[in-house]
Amino acid sequence: MNTRILPVSTAAATERRLVEHVDRLAQEHPPIDLDSVDYSVRRPDLLAARYGHVLDYMARVELEVDRNVLELTTMLPDPPEVDRYFYADVWQPQEIRHGIVLDRLQVELGRPPAVADVDTVSAKLEVLGALAHLGAFQDVVRMLYYLTGMATERSAVLAYNLLHDGVLELGEEAVARTVIAPIRRQEPGHYAFYQLSARGLWSELTTWQQWLVRQLRRRSFGPVGTNNAEQRADFGDVMLTLGIADDSDRFATQIARVEQELLWAHTTGLPVPPYVLAAFRDALALARQR
Ligand SMILES: [Fe+2]
Ligand SMILES: [Fe+2]
Numbered sequence: 001m002n003t004r005i006l007p008v009s010t011a012a013a014t015e016r017r018l019v020e021h022v023d024r025l026a027q028e029h030p031p032i033d034l035d036s037v038d039y040s041v042r043r044p045d046l047l048a049a050r051y052g053h054v055l056d057y058m059a060r061v062e063l064e065v066d067r068n069v070l071e072l073t074t075m076l077p078d079p080p081e082v083d084r085y086f087y088a089d090v091w092q093p094q095e096i097r098h099g100i101v102l103d104r105l106q107v108e109l110g111r112p113p114a115v116a117d118v119d120t121v122s123a124k125l126e127v128l129g130a131l132a133h134l135g136a137f138q139d140v141v142r143m144l145y146y147l148t149g150m151a152t153e154r155s156a157v158l159a160y161n162l163l164h165d166g167v168l169e170l171g172e173e174a175v176a177r178t179v180i181a182p183i184r185r186q187e188p189g190h191y192a193f194y195q196l197s198a199r200g201l202w203s204e205l206t207t208w209q210q211w212l213v214r215q216l217r218r219r220s221f222g223p224v225g226t227n228n229a230e231q232r233a234d235f236g237d238v239m240l241t242l243g244i245a246d247d248s249d250r251f252a253t254q255i256a257r258v259e260q261e262l263l264w265a266h267t268t269g270l271p272v273p274p275y276v277l278a279a280f281r282d283a284l285a286l287a288r289q290r
Contacts, residue, residue, distance in 0.1 A: 014200035018082045021196065025090045025189045031097040032182050038174040039108045047172055048109040050241070054163060055106040056114050057238050058156075061225035062099030063116035065092055074121050074129040075141050083142070086193055094190075098183045105179055122227075124220075136209065143201050143213045144220070147259050149194035151276075152224045153187055154255045160184035162242040195258055202262045214263050221275050223283050236287025245284055252276045 041047055069092050076083065103114050132138040164180040205213065226232045239245045253260075253272040264273055 011200065011204065014196065015080070015082060018193065018196055018200075019085070021189075021193060022082060022086045022090055025086075025193070029090075029094065029186050029189060031093045032101060032186075034097070034100070036178060036182070037101055037104075038178040039105055040174045041109065041172055043170070043172075044109045047167070047170060047175070048106070048111055050170065051163065051166060052106060052109060052111050053234070054159075054238050054241050055102050055109075056111065057225065057234055058159070058163075059099050059102035059106060060114040060116045062095050062102060063114060064118060064225070065095035065099065066118040067116075067120065070119065071121050071125050072145065074125050075132060075145065076138060077129060077133055078135075078138065079142070083197075091190060091193075094186050098186070101179055101183065105175065117227075136206075139201065139205060140209050140212050140216070143198065143205065143209075144216055146194045146198035146201060147213075147217055147263075150191060150198060150258055151221075151255050153191035153194060154257075155224045156187045157184065157191060158244075158251065158254060159238070159242060160187060162244070166242065198258065198262060210263075217259075217263065218273070218275050221273075221279055223279055226283065229286060232283045233286035233290050236283035236285070237290075239280070239284055240287060248280045248284060249277055252280045 069087060072079070072083075072087055099114075099116070107113055128141050128144075132141045160180055160183055164176050164184060167180055168176045202210070223232065223235045226235050236245075239248060239251070244251045249272070256272050256276040259276070260270070260272055264270070
């Protein structure tokens, strides 16, 4: 429930734009056709040695979309229809194919398949979900969901760009063209959905809801796909291989640009929230220690 009155036309216009956006994604970006993928590789050993762990990381995170959907239904007992439309009809069907294709590729290279956790919803999310039965709190949880979605999808776009170029440099054109390129084409549409949602909802939140979002976000931010120290170190290794490590602060700034603008612009004047910088530096430190 919002006490601040928004012109009805603003909220309604945002929702209409969101529905149109999801319609467009559904039409223009069907899930990748598994028969369109060419797994032929010129030098499997080299590709595996260089990028095997990156493929494994991304395959795991993409396959865990099924857990993410469970988490969503736990966290948001009563979501707006357009959220459900997006995650159930567009996002999950696309992401699961990304996972299947990447995992098949690493198996073709002689690596074991990814070990994805598809059904453990954390106790923390259960608590959020219980509180979210209060309408005002559900809006806080939704905001956290959109912020996480933005950071995750932006990370994916940047990582797939770097992976695409790296794979091409190794001369693996079939993989670049039929695996990585089709996947990376679908990520910006996900990012756009979350960004539009985040901007719309933030402007509707009351001061205390915004305050609570800031506190919870600061305590819960983590790089995509990290739920424990080992996965944070794995993410650090991905940063090292993709060349993000040398410029980790710039990467963090790109990931969190809109989050910074919405949540923190008036309070800190920094280019990026400190907890985002710290999270990426921590992942790198863990990878280097290992
Ligand atoms: Fe994906
Ligand atoms: Fe995505």
